[in-house]
Amino acid sequence: MTHIIEVEHLVKSFGSVPAVDDLSFGVEEGTITGLLGPNGAGKTTTIQMLLDLITPTSGIIRIFGKEYRSAREAILGKLNFSSPYVSLPGNLTVHENLLTFGRLYGVKELRRTIDELVDFFEIRDFLGKMTYNLSTGQLTRLNLTKALLNNPKLLLLDEPTASLDPDIADRTRALLMRIQKERGVTILYTSHNMEEVEEICDRVIFIQHGKLKDQGTPEELITKYGHEDLNDVFLSIARNPS
Amino acid sequence: MRWHRIQALLIRHLYLYKRSFPRIMDIVYWPVMELLVWGFLSMYIEKMNVGGFNAVTVLLGAVIFWDFLNQSQKSVSIAFLEDIWEKNLLNIFVTPLRLSEFFISTLLVGFVRLILVGIILTVLSFVIYGFNLFSLGFALIPFVLNLFLFGWALGLFANAIILRFGTSAQILAWGFLVLVQPFSAVFYPVSALPQLLQPLAYLLPSTYVFEGMRSVFATGTFSAPHLWGAILANAVYLTVMIWFFFKMFAYVKREGKLLKLN
Numbered sequence: 001m002t003h004i005i006e007v008e009h010l011v012k013s014f015g016s017v018p019a020v021d022d023l024s025f026g027v028e029e030g031t032i033t034g035l036l037g038p039n040g041a042g043k044t045t046t047i048q049m050l051l052d053l054i055t056p057t058s059g060i061i062r063i064f065g066k067e068y069r070s071a072r073e074a075i076l077g078k079l080n081f082s083s084p085y086v087s088l089p090g091n092l093t094v095h096e097n098l099l100t101f102g103r104l105y106g107v108k109e110l111r112r113t114i115d116e117l118v119d120f121f122e123i124r125d126f127l128g129k130m131t132y133n134l135s136t137g138q139l140t141r142l143n144l145t146k147a148l149l150n151n152p153k154l155l156l157l158d159e160p161t162a163s164l165d166p167d168i169a170d171r172t173r174a175l176l177m178r179i180q181k182e183r184g185v186t187i188l189y190t191s192h193n194m195e196e197v198e199e200i201c202d203r204v205i206f207i208q209h210g211k212l213k214d215q216g217t218p219e220e221l222i223t224k225y226g227h228e229d230l231n232d233v234f235l236s237i238a239r240n241p242s
Numbered sequence: 243m244r245w246h247r248i249q250a251l252l253i254r255h256l257y258l259y260k261r262s263f264p265r266i267m268d269i270v271y272w273p274v275m276e277l278l279v280w281g282f283l284s285m286y287i288e289k290m291n292v293g294g295f296n297a298v299t300v301l302l303g304a305v306i307f308w309d310f311l312n313q314s315q316k317s318v319s320i321a322f323l324e325d326i327w328e329k330n331l332l333n334i335f336v337t338p339l340r341l342s343e344f345f346i347s348t349l350l351v352g353f354v355r356l357i358l359v360g361i362i363l364t365v366l367s368f369v370i371y372g373f374n375l376f377s378l379g380f381a382l383i384p385f386v387l388n389l390f391l392f393g394w395a396l397g398l399f400a401n402a403i404i405l406r407f408g409t410s411a412q413i414l415a416w417g418f419l420v421l422v423q424p425f426s427a428v429f430y431p432v433s434a435l436p437q438l439l440q441p442l443a444y445l446l447p448s449t450y451v452f453e454g455m456r457s458v459f460a461t462g463t464f465s466a467p468h469l470w471g472a473i474l475a476n477a478v479y480l481t482v483m484i485w486f487f488f489k490m491f492a493y494v495k496r497e498g499k500l501l502k503l504n
């Protein structure tokens with residue numbers, strides 16, 4: 001299996017406190033991988049370093065086998081990101097937002113691409129709406145639409161299902177699985193919903209205090225820790241002081 | 243540098259203006275009000291017949307030029323703040339967009355606003371006060387371009403400060419232009435400043451432009467030294483401000499504050 005993301009001895013300190021502490025892991029191409037850990041474990045910090053939005057204190061990040069310092073445009077052109085904590089401009093219409101980001105990514109045949117994605121995510125009805133008028137569930141779908149505009153090979157998603165009602169969260173999960181299957185996109189995402197993670201993740205990476213605690217398929221970890229489900233695994237790892 | 247990315251951001255800002263009456267008013271309102279105040283004042287002074295002083299040309303020319311500078315600084319900062327207000331910086335910087343392309347797009351937004359204000363003020367001052375800005379002749383364009391670039395450099399500085407300290411530093415950042423005004427010899431020549439402050443005035447590109455403008459109005463001939471002074475000083479400011487913005491951007495990335503900016 002080829003690793004689409006390789007992280008080696010990654011460290012990020014804010015002042016004297018390490019948010020990410022000697023973290024090494026790989027993400028295999030074509031998988032959905034969950035980046036898990038308690039609040040403050042360093043998940044968001046890690047994702048942002050993978051996006052070149054935070055400069056690591058030390059360590060190596062390789063995406064598509066390349067490093068940011070020499071291949072920033074090549075890397076960013078082939079990945080995308082979405083999180084409910086990062087909004088698209090509310091004062092543009094949905095369509096204007098998609099056009100703007102499509103142009104930023106230099107998407108060929110932009111209108112056709114938008115047309116396809118709009119059907120995939122069923123957002124055609126509110127293309128003309130101002131973005132600030134969308135509901136949380138509609139925004140999630142718009143964010144994902146934006147995230148697929150450049151036909152990315154890799155998606156980094158920070159809590160994509162946070163604050164969604166069970167129905168919309170379920171549909172979002174289904175969409176994520178379709179994105180991975182139909183488009184062969186590799187997905188690395190964070191979530192606090194272990195049931196969801198168990199359902200859609202091929203592999204999971206547990207971190208705590210910025211350190212790698214364990215990794216593997218959900219089944220492997222459930223067996224290893226002798227539990228019923230991933231939720232209990234999470235609790236064992238999070239509450240184990242070592 | 244890729245044009246499609248610069249264009250994307252430019253069009254994004256035009257979408258905003260297309261829709262928003264307050265944004266358009268923001269461009270038109272202040273300059274027009276200033277033009278009215280200073281225009282009537284200069285008509286009044288002219289009627290008092292102060293010898294050898296052509297109030298209308300000197301004051302109106304100065305007001306319009308000052309608005310060009312103001313407009314330029316303001317549009318760069320607003321273009322930047324739009325993305326901070328809308329928490330959009332992260333989305334923008336996970337695209338392959340480069341900082342240089344981001345700069346150029348704000349420069350173009352500023353240019354569009356400048357042209358708009360330029361047309362409105364030129365027409366209004368001609369219709370109401372019979373003042374013809376084009377009597378400056380060829381000198382007009384390079385002088386205005388220098389003001390525009392200086393405004394952009396100041397706007398970039400304000401943006402760097404906002405990046406570093408958050409939007410609570412907005413007020414400080416806006417205030418910087420006001421600090422520049424007394425020393426730029428906008429409405430009076432440098433010689434009117436106290437001896438001690440005169441060298442300070444010559445550190446500002448704007449000073450050369452306003453002195454140059456007055457000299458054209460007074461003598462009717464174009465003043466090359468003033469233009470070169472402005473270009474040289476601008477080159478220094480632009481280099482320093484761009485460097486400063488890059489520094490602050492690197493700082494924000496190091497401190498993980500890009501997501502937390504507000």
Ligand SMILES: Nc1ncnc2c1ncn2[C@@H]1O[C@H](COP(=O)(O)OP(=O)(O)OP(=O)(O)O)[C@@H](O)[C@H]1O
Pocket residue numbers: 014018019037038039040041042043044045046497498499502
């Ligand atoms: N910009 C920053 N400056 C200082 N400390 C920070 C900064 N960003 C994150 N931290 C700290 O780094 C640690 C990791 O934070 P991070 O946001 O990565 O956690 P997380 O795993 O995403 O948590 P959550 O599940 O709550 O989202 C926390 O202790 C946090 O306080």
Ligand SMILES: [Mg+2]
Pocket residue numbers: 043044045158
């Ligand atoms: Mg987080």
